[in-house]
Amino acid sequence: MAHIAQPLLIRQIILYIKGQSGLPVYVGYLFAVGLCISAILQAIIHQQILFRNSRMGMRVRNALSSAIYRHLLTINTAALHKTTAAQMVNLVANDAGKFEELSIFVHTLVLALLEALGTFALVWWYIGLPTVFGYAVLLLLVPIQFIFSRKFSQYRKTTMACTDKCVQMTNELVNGCQIIKMYNWEKAMEQRVLEARRRELLNIHKVSCLRAVNTALSFAALPLISLATFGGSWLMGQTLLPENIFTTLAFFVMVRVSVTVGMPQAIEKFSEARVSARRIDQFVQLNILSNKREKMENENEDYVIIMKDASFSWNDTPSLISVNLKIRSRNLVGVKGAFGSGKSTLLTAILSEINLVSGQLRLKVNSISYAPQLAWVFAGTIRANILLGKAMDEERYKNVIKACCLDIDLQNFSEIGDLLMIGDKGVNLSGGPRARYRLLVLYTLRLTYIYSTIHLLPLIQR
CATH class of the missing domain: 3.40.50.300 (P-loop containing nucleotide triphosphate hydrolases)
Structure with missing residues (x-):
C-alpha cells in the first residue's frame, strides 16, 4: 500500500501546484509529508521482508545440509559407488545454497502479480484505453522470461556436471600426486584439468551473457512501455496532461522494478533451485540400510x-x-x-x-569403537589424535600408552613426547613398515582410551 500510495500522492501534488485542486495551502504540505512517510514505510517494510526471507533461506539451507549429511550416514555402502565425494560436496556447498538465494526473491512472484493488476486498474482509471498498449508490451516480456528460465535451467545443469567433474578430478590429483610426479604426468594432467575447467567456464560465460541480456531487457522495458502507452494515447487524440503523465510513469516504474527486475531474478533463482532439487532428490533416492538390529x-x-x-x-x-x-x-x-x-x-x-x-x-x-583398515590420522598432536576431543584422564592415558608399548617411542621424541605434531595421514612419521606400525599403535591407543562396550580392530599388515 505504501508503494501504491506514492504515485497517487504525486498526482495530488501536481494538481495542487497547477492550482486545480482548490484545497487549502496546508494540504499541499500534508501531501508532501505523506509522500516522504510512504517512502520511509516502503523502505522499512522492504528491508524487513528481505531480512525475514534471508533468515528463512538460511534455515532451509541448514536443514537441507543436515538432511543430506544424515542421509549419507544411512546409505548402503554399495550405493555409495553411484555417487562421488565431489558430488556430495557440491550438494552441500552449492545446491543447498540455491534455496537460500531463491528465498530472497520468493515473494516477488506474488508481489509482481498483485502490483501489475492493481496498477492496471489505476492507470486505466486515469488514461483509459491506452493502458492496454503499455501492458501489451509488458505481457510480451512474460514468455521471454519463461524462455530465459528454461535456458538458465539447462546451463545450470550442465555447469554443475562440469563442476562435479572438476572437483573430483582435483581430488584424485591431490591423492595421486606422488604417482603423477613419478611418471612425469604433470603436463598431461594439467591439460586435463584445464580442459575440464574450460568447459565449466564456457557454460558460466553463456549464463553470464544470458543474464546480461535479461538485465538489459529489464532496463529497456520502461521506455518501451511508456512509448506504447503515450504513443497510443497521442494516436487516439487524447491530451497528455502532466498529472496523468507523471502518475502513469510512477506506476510503470513501480511495475518495472517488480515485473522486469525482480521477476527475472526470481525466475532465474527458481530455475537453478529446481535443478538443485532434482540433484538432491537423486541423492536421497539412493538405497539406505535396513536396520533390523x-x-x-x-x-x-x-x-x-x-x-x-x-x-x-x-x-x-x-x-x-x-x-x-x-x-x-x-x-x-x-x-x-x-x-x-x-x-x-x-x-x-x-x-x-x-x-x-x-x-x-x-x-x-552402549557404544562401539571401530578402527577401519585404512588409517585416518588428522594433522595435529599425537595426544589430540588419541583423545579425539575427549576429556583428559591422566592415569588412564598413561596406562593406555604403556599397555600399547608406545611409551618407548614417545621417549625418543625427547621433551615433546605426545605433543609432537604429525601431518595428515602421519606423513612426517618414519617411513616404511615402521610408519604403518605407529599408525596401528595410534589406532589401538585411540580405541583403548575411549570407553566403549565393544572395540573392533581389523588387522593391518605391516
Whole structure:
C-alpha cells in the first residue's frame, strides 16, 4: 500500500501546484509529508521482508545440509559407488545454497502479480484505453522470461556436471600426486584439468551473457512501455496532461522494478533451485540400510553379541549366510580366515553397516569403537589424535600408552613426547613398515582410551 500510495500522492501534488485542486495551502504540505512517510514505510517494510526471507533461506539451507549429511550416514555402502565425494560436496556447498538465494526473491512472484493488476486498474482509471498498449508490451516480456528460465535451467545443469567433474578430478590429483610426479604426468594432467575447467567456464560465460541480456531487457522495458502507452494515447487524440503523465510513469516504474527486475531474478533463482532439487532428490533416492538390529536389555547378560541364522547382503546377493555367533562380555575374540572370506564384512555387520536379510542380530551395547583398515590420522598432536576431543584422564592415558608399548617411542621424541605434531595421514612419521606400525599403535591407543562396550580392530599388515 505504501508503494501504491506514492504515485497517487504525486498526482495530488501536481494538481495542487497547477492550482486545480482548490484545497487549502496546508494540504499541499500534508501531501508532501505523506509522500516522504510512504517512502520511509516502503523502505522499512522492504528491508524487513528481505531480512525475514534471508533468515528463512538460511534455515532451509541448514536443514537441507543436515538432511543430506544424515542421509549419507544411512546409505548402503554399495550405493555409495553411484555417487562421488565431489558430488556430495557440491550438494552441500552449492545446491543447498540455491534455496537460500531463491528465498530472497520468493515473494516477488506474488508481489509482481498483485502490483501489475492493481496498477492496471489505476492507470486505466486515469488514461483509459491506452493502458492496454503499455501492458501489451509488458505481457510480451512474460514468455521471454519463461524462455530465459528454461535456458538458465539447462546451463545450470550442465555447469554443475562440469563442476562435479572438476572437483573430483582435483581430488584424485591431490591423492595421486606422488604417482603423477613419478611418471612425469604433470603436463598431461594439467591439460586435463584445464580442459575440464574450460568447459565449466564456457557454460558460466553463456549464463553470464544470458543474464546480461535479461538485465538489459529489464532496463529497456520502461521506455518501451511508456512509448506504447503515450504513443497510443497521442494516436487516439487524447491530451497528455502532466498529472496523468507523471502518475502513469510512477506506476510503470513501480511495475518495472517488480515485473522486469525482480521477476527475472526470481525466475532465474527458481530455475537453478529446481535443478538443485532434482540433484538432491537423486541423492536421497539412493538405497539406505535396513536396520533390523535388536538391542538386548536385561537378558543374556553374559553375551554382548548374538547372531542367529543371520544373513547379510550388500546388494541382492548375500555376503554372509546363516551366521550363528555368541560373544561373551570381557572376552578377546579373534577372527581368522582366507582373503575375501568375510572377516571385514562380519565387523561391518556388527556395526549395522550392511543389510540384515534374514535371521537375528542382537547387541547389548552402549557404544562401539571401530578402527577401519585404512588409517585416518588428522594433522595435529599425537595426544589430540588419541583423545579425539575427549576429556583428559591422566592415569588412564598413561596406562593406555604403556599397555600399547608406545611409551618407548614417545621417549625418543625427547621433551615433546605426545605433543609432537604429525601431518595428515602421519606423513612426517618414519617411513616404511615402521610408519604403518605407529599408525596401528595410534589406532589401538585411540580405541583403548575411549570407553566403549565393544572395540573392533581389523588387522593391518605391516
